[in-house]
Amino acid sequence: MLSKVEAASDRLKAKIDLTEHYSRILNIVSQIEMAEVKKVEDAREFMRKNAMQRRREAVEMSESQKSTLRQHEIGIKDCFARIAETEKAISECKRVLDGEDPFAVLADQIAERLDKVRGSRAAAA
Numbered sequence: 001m002l003s004k005v006e007a008a009s010d011r012l013k014a015k016i017d018l019t020e021h022y023s024r025i026l027n028i029v030s031q032i033e034m035a036e037v038k039k040v041e042d043a044r045e046f047m048r049k050n051a052m053q054r055r056r057e058a059v060e061m062s063e064s065q066k067s068t069l070r071q072h073e074i075g076i077k078d079c080f081a082r083i084a085e086t087e088k089a090i091s092e093c094k095r096v097l098d099g100e101d102p103f104a105v106l107a108d109q110i111a112e113r114l115d116k117v118r119g120s121r122a123a124a125a
Contacts, residue, residue, distance in 0.1 A: 007099070014096035021090045025083055032079045039072035 046069075050059040061069075092105050 010102045011097055011099075014093040014102075018090060018093040018097070021086050021093065025086050028079050028083050028086070032076055035072050035075050035079070039069060039076075042068055042072065 042065075046061055046065040050061065053059050092109065095105050096102050
């Protein structure tokens with residue numbers, strides 16, 4: 001009887017975690033949208049400033065301007081990476097909701113992360 005209560009408790013926690021993960025993804029998507037808007041605004045502003053220099057030849061973006069746009073792109077890529085990690089957490093919550101042992105899910109997480117660390121350690125050597 002106690003194991004049924006424990007399993008129900010695990011599923012309830014997984015539901016709560018699932019809600020938090022979905023909310024986190026929505027927040028990250030908002031960050032991506034804002035970063036994309038800022039990137040476009042910055043690019044337009046840089047082109048406008050460069051066009052005001054009134055030279056016979058077109059003025060290309062400076063290195064600092066290019067760097068600013070690259071930083072926006074890096075931030076967007078980082079957001080997508082965080083979404084991918086959160087999607088993994090969502091799938092793990094769903095496994096618990098489907099009745100899988102939470103400790104087995106954790107063991108799989110540990111094994112996967114250790115494999116990544118070992119791979120990066122071997123590549124560094």
